[in-house]
Amino acid sequence: MRIKRRTFLKGSATAGGGLLASHFLSRQLETLVAQQSGSSPKEDWIPTTCWIGKQDCGMVARRIDGRVVNFYGHPDHPRNRGTLCPKGVAQIMALYDPNRVKTPLIRTNEKGIPGQWRQASWDEALTIVAQKIREVRERDPRLLVWQKGRSKAKPFYDEAFVKASGATKLTHGAFCSDAAYRASEYTIGLSGGLHPDFRYTQFVLAWGWNLTAAGGNRLCWITWPQQLIQAKERGMKLVAIDPRLRGAGHFADEWLPIRPATDLALALALCQQLIARDTIDRAYLSQYTNAPFLVGEDGFFLRHHGKELVWDMASNAPRPYDAPGIVPALEGEYLVDGRSAKPAFQLFREHVAQYTPEWAAEICGVPAEAIERLAQELGENARIGSTIVIDGIEVPYRPVAIMTYHVAQQELGFQAVRAMLLIMMLLGAIGAAGGQRIDLGPWKLHENFEKLDKIQIKDPPYNIYLKDSPYFPINSNSSAIVAKVMQNPDKYGVDYIPEVIIIHMCNPLAAFASTPDLFEGYKKFKFVVVIDAWLSTTADLFADVVLPAAVLEKYEGPAAASDQYLDATALRLPVMEPLFQSRGEIEIYLDLCEKAGILYGPGGYLDQVNKALHLSDEHRLPLDRKPTVREIFDRWAKSAGISEGVAYFEKYGVKVAGPIPPKKFYGYVTDPPFGGVRHRLYGESLLRYQRDMQQRGVDTSYWRDYTPFPTWRKPTMEESPPTYDLYLISYKLIEHKQSRSAQIPLLAELAPRAWLDINPRTARERGIQDGDEVWVESHNALTGETRRVRIVARYREGIRPDTVAIPHHFGEAVRHPWAAANGAAANSLFFTGEGYVANTSDQSFHVKVRVYK
Amino acid sequence: MARYAMVIDLDRCTGCRACMMACKVENNTPQANFWMYVFRFEEGHYPNTHIWFMPRPCMHCDNPPCAKVCPVGARYKRVDGLVATDWDRCIGCRYCEVACPYGVNYFNWKKPSKNYYLDWQAKDVQEVTGGAVPPYRNPDLDQPYGAERRRTAGGGRLKGVIEKCTFCVHRVERGQKPACVQNCPLFALHFGDLDDPNSTVSQLLRRKPSFRLLEELGTEPRVYYVGGHPPSSESHQIEEVRVRV
Structure with a gap:
């Protein structure tokens, strides 16, 4: 060719x-x-x-x-x-690796320990699996579960299998960035994390963006750095908000080393400052968001014939929000039918008034002056009111944006990302040229904008990931929660334990967090099929049948x-x-x-x-x-x-x-603009879910973050005793991809084993030398459970002294000579369940730890 | 005749080490050999920390100390500027390795065919690879190159010889760029003819201030860096590759 x-x-x-x-x-x-x-x-x-x-x-x-x-x-x-990228080149060795699973394998020993196998023909292996599928489907299709890692390409064959078999599908997003997806779907109606329109942006907050080493919203690596560098070369400024500098490297014009899990506090302070400085896009807020909707004292919108009302300043009367010719008020307090009501924006203004830079500085460890300056720069760079012409189309121009992604996976992740979106809404930057983007490609409304607003919490029984339950009304489908439920279904109103699981290119026991919980949960499956190219930890411990996949x-x-x-x-x-x-x-x-x-x-x-x-x-x-x-x-x-x-x-x-032409790309100029929806400054349905959850008597920890505006509270991990004085975070390396690559020798040679990033000051206080082996012990603030791993400590000046970090990818994710003894898995230190998942069932990758020799 | 040089734009380097991988696969270098190496440096103290990255191939010096000390003429400077190693001639004395101030020479301590990470002798692998070791063995490396038609391309030849970056002589002679340059995702690496004023390397050197490593030694490297500064005693290496030999 x-x-x-x-x-x-x-x-x-x-x-x-x-x-x-x-x-x-x-x-x-x-x-x-x-x-x-x-x-x-x-x-x-x-x-x-x-x-x-x-x-x-x-x-x-x-x-x-x-x-x-x-x-x-x-x-x-x-x-x-x-x-x-290095992985792309190195995968040639994966192709020929003689340690791949070469034939179908059938287990000959007990489960829960490294497997012993006999080789089988495809016919034999598939016949066994098919019989199991037939058998459980006849009894109850809910007994069949199908799980896949991140889908390569369009998941059509996945979907077809799930639909044809009636299996319950488990996904991986709750360990990836789904909290951000849910926040964006709910608030804006687009599915994704946050990324800039790099072609025109001038000022970007790299909020936990591991730009030199792995990630970025929607794409993995090459595309974003290519676009970033072009933007930098024409003068774009980048502020890195991250406890570690390594991700941003020398591309950060400014580094704000924020305390882990305080992103929500910083975002709220920025909202407060933008409003206090009056650098807000009132036209956008009035026209394209629910900011002018009148909220009654009960917290719900005032409606007339089902239509939300706004206060029309022209007629000095409440009018339906879409009535022609009205001038909706964003501020003030009004009497409607003798009851007091305020526009949502007025409530937001009052809500964030408490979140001053001084307040946030205390929480985030970022100086108040830096927060004020950041707000000022955001406001100036947003050029509110300006437009530019792109391909003959006049598009509002707000060249400021946030890139955020995996950092969403924290206890307050859903609301933290919602607050980041609210910053961009205040600036009118959503869907503007140079502004905030969420999904790739055309501006396309996601069905979840409506669905997440209209969730009906049901009575038990629930399915294994607690869909439509009062635990997680918005639900990202977490396998760690499934593992918890599998151990105690009655507690969660689940009336069955699934028996058969097909795990396809997924390695939950290595790639997902809270390994001990996953181990106990997956132990409950009576029959486990793994489709994989290597013998993953999950296969090694639990598979009855392994089917060798091509790469x-x-x-x-x-x-x-x-x-x-x-x-x-x-x-x-x-x-x-x-x-x-x-x-x-x-x-x-x-x-x-x-x-x-x-x-x-x-x-x-x-x-x-x-x-x-x-x-x-x-x-x-x-x-x-x-x-x-x-x-x-x-x-x-x-x-x-x-x-x-x-x-x-x-x-x-x-x-x-x-x-993609501008009229399909920029939300402001699509027909209708933004797909014809009002962005949700005020999350009325979140309040509705909260009330319903309260009535159904679930624990406070489940409902407290279902608030119409993002609301700061201390993360649960802060309740750990003071001896657990450090924050543990985790991150990805450019050399590896999840648990997919640790066994590829060319990559394992570049990044052979796990280590702990520790600030030299912190290390010396503990008598730890660069290269020493140390214990890292995590603590669950609610249960008191501790977990620990042994790992090599490495001095890093680019990390907060109160924070330590471990890269993912390690911990012998597969049985392979090049993955053996490659160190500790960060996932085994994190906890799941109450206090360590977001209100959307998204896994938190934050925990308090102590480090000692 | 071209005067080849490499220009490395440190403003663009993200330290991803894709160049190291591209080099290894293209040139079939054995385990623990990195003809291209990317340093990741940290400088300063928290919170005034600076992180930067520096790719380091062979410098292909115009005044190459390695060639001067080679007793058998295996290491030599080509007229187009490439510093080549004729592995047919190398006797493995390692003088070049000692003489080179840049640490770019790799000695084959092991029989290369036994030093490619995994055992490729399995029958079912051989059925596919025809016995090639490594299985991605690049046939271009077997050709002789240069006017002198000497065997100077690629790595993994013999136990007891020295190998190093060839500037991908087998590609350059076909009009292509070295593998590291071709693959750099951020277009931080550039290769071309210094005598051609329109080449990217010439343009970059006109546009941006440049430096060369250990310039004070008089080695006259053909590798130029733009957009950064030379490493110093303040530059602390992080995430170093720790090879298993």
């Missing part, structure tokens, strides 16, 4: 910046292909998609006589533009390929035949469903695949014949209007539809 530089790249604005363009225009891969060596080996190039990372970067595999010798970044892929030798997709400005799609294509006896996942599900009797006919797997891929009538899979995986993608491509079908991707790898 011959990679061609596609002409659409010329139109891409991201090609701005001479150096980047020149790198691009060098057409390196093209040259490389053109000048392939004249020697006899057959050389070819297969475009595909990275398997290891989250953002599905485009790659091209160079093959010699069918053997892959290298992966290069796909030059036309918008997300990585001809480059790969890059399979079809998967379709994968979004947008860098946020270009609309693009790609596929993962097999770079060679599956190694050993491994198989691609879709193939596994086709065979498994056939054996379980849920493949064919209406409602079967094939039918569900048709639905999940939204295949047009003429391209639907027939429901009586098992297709090849390639055929599925061929039908999808044709149904999506790509007449060449999957062959297009086999040739080019990525389909770039083109730039």
Whole structure:
């Protein structure tokens, strides 16, 4: 195949910046292909998609006589533009790793200890699994659970299996950043954390953004740093708000080392300051948010015929919020039918008045002057009232934004991110040019904007993750909570314990927090199937059957390929035949469903695949014949209007539809603006849930954060005794991805084992030298339980003296010579349940610890 | 004839070490060998801390101390500026390693085929790789390069020879950039001809102040840094790679 530089790249604005363009225009891969060596080996190039990372970067595999010798970044892929991160390059070793699971395995020893196995044929293994599925489905479909790690590409085959089998689905987001997703969905109606419109932004708060080392909202690494550096080179300022400097590195113009878990306090103080300085966008607040809605003394909106009322300053009377020609009041107190009511904004102003910079300084460990200056800079840079013209469209211009993501996973995470969004709402920066973005691609309203507002808390029994329960009305589906429930279902109003779980490319016992709880919970499953390429800790301890998955030798997709400005799609294509006896996942599900009797006919797997891929009538899979995986993608491509079908991707790898026009991109100028909704400054339904939860008698800890405005309280961990004098936080490394990579030797060589970041001052006080082994002991403030690990301490000047940090990825997540003895797992120190989950069931990655030799 | 040089823009480096990986896979270097190495530095004391990153390939000096001490002419300076190692000729005396002030030479203490991280001899792996070690063995490395047609590309050749960064001679002679440069996600690494005023390297050196490492030694490196400062005794290395040999 011959990679061609596609002409659409010329139109891409991201090609701005001479150096980047020149790198691009060098057409390196093209040259490389053109000048392939004249020697006899057959050389070819297969475009595909990275398997290891989250953002599905485009790659091209160079093959010699069918053997892959290298992966290069796909030059036309918008997300990585001809480059790969260290993981992307190193995954070549994962491909050939002789320590992969080579055949289906069946356990021969007891569970809960490292497994002993016998090899089995696919037929035998799938027959056993299918029988179990049949058996439990006949008794009660709730007994079947299906769990997957972060979905690679569009989760259509996942969805199809879950729907066809009736399984309860467990996800991973409660250990990732789902608290931010819920906050954004609820407040703005878009699904995601927070990121800037890098093309135009001038001032960014990197709020816990691990920009040099891993993350960023929606994408994993390459795209954001590329866009950030271009923005920096045209003068954007970056303020890092983070207990550790390492993530921001030298890209931070200013570092505010905030005390862990106090982000909400800082955000509220910034809101207070913006209002006090009157740098607020009243036009936006009046027109596009519920800030003018009148709130009665009971905390609920005043309504007339179901419509929320505002105070119209023109007629000096209450009017429906959408009545034409009105001038809604944001401030004041009004009498409506003899009862007092205030606009939500007035209430917010009163609510945040207490949150002064001096107050926050005490809590956050950030000087009050710095908070005031930050608010001033936010206000000035927001240029409230200004507009710019983009592609002929006039768009409000508010070049300030926040990048925040994993930091959402804290006890007050949902409200902390809500408060960050409120900062951006006060500035009118949501959906503005240079302003706050949430989802990738077009401004698209998420169904959860309505759903999270209209939750009906039900009477028991509940399902295993407590959906629609008074514990977590907004619910991010946490496996640690499932583990708690599995240990004591009665306590939570759950009347069953599921028996069979299929765990697909997920390693909850290593990758999720509160390992001891997960161990006890997963022990309760009677039959565990793991689909994985390596023998994960979860498989090793609990699997009855392990099914070997291929890594890059399979079809998967379709994968979004947008860098946020270009609309693009790609596929993962097999770079060679599956190694050993491994198989691609879709193939596994086709065979498994056939054996379980849920493949064919209406409602079967094939039918569900048709639905999940939204295949047009003429391209639907027939429901009586098992297709090849390639055929599925061929039908999808044709149904999506790509007449060449999957062959297009086999040739080019990525389909770039083109730039997303401003009218689809910027919330202010979509039709209707912001999808026609009012952003929720005031969370009326949160109050409704709180009242309902109180009535149902659940513990205070569950309902206290269901407040209409984000409200500060001390995190539960602060109740630990003073001997636990340090905060433990965790973070990701650029060399690794969750528990997916610790066994890849090239990466394990770069980052071989866990360590503890500790400020030298803190260390010396405890007689700890750089490189000493120490104990880190965590404490549960509510139960008194302690957990400890042994780990090497490393001096770091870039961390708060009251904070220590451990990178994830380690703790022998898989049984592998290169993962052996690689140190402690941060996840085994965190707790779950009351005090250590957010009100949305999102896991907290904060705990108080003591460190000693 | 081109005058090749590398320019490293420290303003752009995020210290991700993707260049190190690209080098290792492209050049098939054995375990514990890092022809390209990225330092991660911390300076100052909390809260006035500064963190920065510095990639360090071979400097391909114009006055290479390593070539001067080589008793057999295995280490030599090519006319285009590349400092090459002819592993057919190397006798493993390690004089170059001692002479080099930059620490970029790696001696093959082990038989390279036994030093590629994992045992690739398993039958089911060999069925796929045809016995190639490492399984991603790059055939381009086997060709002779330069006017002198000497075998100077890639790594993992013999036990008892010295290997180091070749500026990816096998790629440069095909008109491509070194693997580290091609792969840098932040476009912090640049490679080109100093005699071409329009090359990216020439443009960058005109636009930004630059320095070279240990310039005072008179080695005349062909690797230039822009956008930062040289490391000093205040630069404390963090997250160092600790190799298992």
